[in-house]
Amino acid sequence: MARITAGVATSHVPAIGAAIDLGKTREEYWQPVFAGYEASRAWEREAKPDVVILVFNDHATSLMLDVVPTFAIGCADSYKPADEGWGPRAVPVVQGHPELAAHIAQSLIIDEFDMTILNEMDVDHGMTVPLSLLFGEVDTWPTRVVPVVVNVTQFPPPSGDRCWRLGEAIARAVASFPEDLNVQVWGTGGMSHQLQGARAGLINREFDNTFLDNLVADPQALRRITHYDYLREAGSEGIELIMWLIMRGALGPNVTQLHRFYHVPASNTAVGHVVLEAA
Template sequence: MAKITASVYTSHVPAIGAAIDLGKTQEPYWQPLFAGYDFSKEWEKAQKPDVVFLVFNDHATAFSLDMIPTFAIGTAAEYQPADEGWGPRPVPAVHGHPALAAHIAQSVIQDDFDLTIVNKMDVDHGLTVPLSLMFGQPPQSDYRWPCKVIPFAVNVVQYPVPSGNRCFQLGKAIRKAIESFDEDLNVQIWGTGGMSHQLQGPRAGLINKEWDNRFLDRLIAEPAELAKVPHIEYVREAGSEGIELVMWLIARGAMADVAGGPAPKVVYRFFHVPASNTAVGHLILENQPA
């Protein structure tokens, strides 16, 4: 059977992708941030996931304000990097896992979660920046990502957005679906976005380090309670775009301890400010044997 071995949490700041693509990762401003992912790259090489179920939000590339699904699962075999106004990022196409994605959709929808099935879409920095951070840039000699990816897009752009509890409960359903897939697969689930940031208005540039780190503490130790935090707290404490953090609760809800298993191992934790106008958070949790 397929098995979720770990969850990964990371910001997906577009300027990080630009720094990678323009060769700026060793510049004084950026070097401390990218050094914070050196451990993660080596960890991924050792883990060798077959599939990453990657929770992210689209930034008006695959979807627009004309039509925004609350939850959308990619079931295609391939996804091209999106042109976000300055050309697509110079990264490989993302290869999906249509069979597992279709199985997850079937299971989760039967568990009363409404998903939009997406058979074609381009993927923007919300998905490609985490891949670059965790895997590095694939060499030209083997120009592909090292595993298959199932994109899972969440609306955190246009209100109403899903509650933290809704996302947490959805994570439980995703875990159940993955673990009922009849193929031996090493699956990781990633929650991306955040941390605190606001892009407009009088509070533009807001970063709340204390709240962010408390969020990480609670994500590790008391995720069910964290899932009860209302939207207004995210907006007040973490800025208007801080609501992206509800996507981390999908990944956390898919971990074994939530279903009665042992607590996950905290493999790695990293926090850095600023990256552009955003606080960057990163966490790796591994499921432990029962």
């Protein structure tokens, strides 16, 4: 049967994608960011996942603000890089796994999660930046992807606890899929940042590092963080961290941390990254 072997969490800062595409990764400003992913890229070459369930948010690119599903799952054969206003990134088309995606969708809906089914979608930096960070500049992505899209752009987003329980339900769905697959779950977005208003540029190192600590030390505490807590402590875009809880919920109670990285700043955000191995 299919099995979830590991989880990855990472920021998906759009400026990181631009730095890659413009050949700036070795510049003094950007080099520390990319150095923080070198160990994870080497690990991914050894781990060789067949499928990544990649949790991200669309930034009003494919899902416009007149249609905002709380949770959605991509069941397409492939997903093209989106044009976010300056042309699509010159990265490979993402290859889906429609059989696994359809199985997960059915299992989640029976498990009382009302998923929106996406049979066509272009994917923006929320997906392509994590793939670039973990796999580098390649001609073809070395894994197939099942996209899971979460609303963190329009109020009300789901709670962190609801996201955790979705991760648990995804784990049950994967475990019941009959094909032998090595599956990873990635949660993307965050960490603390705010892009507008009087607190634009907010970064909270203490909150971010406590969050990273508790992914291993006290994950249940993360389920209790409220929308207001995220807004107050991590800025208006800090709510993206609930997507990390889908990944963490899918891994079960015990994990081993293989790699952790935190850097400030990248553009106007904090960059966080962790690799967790399922027990």
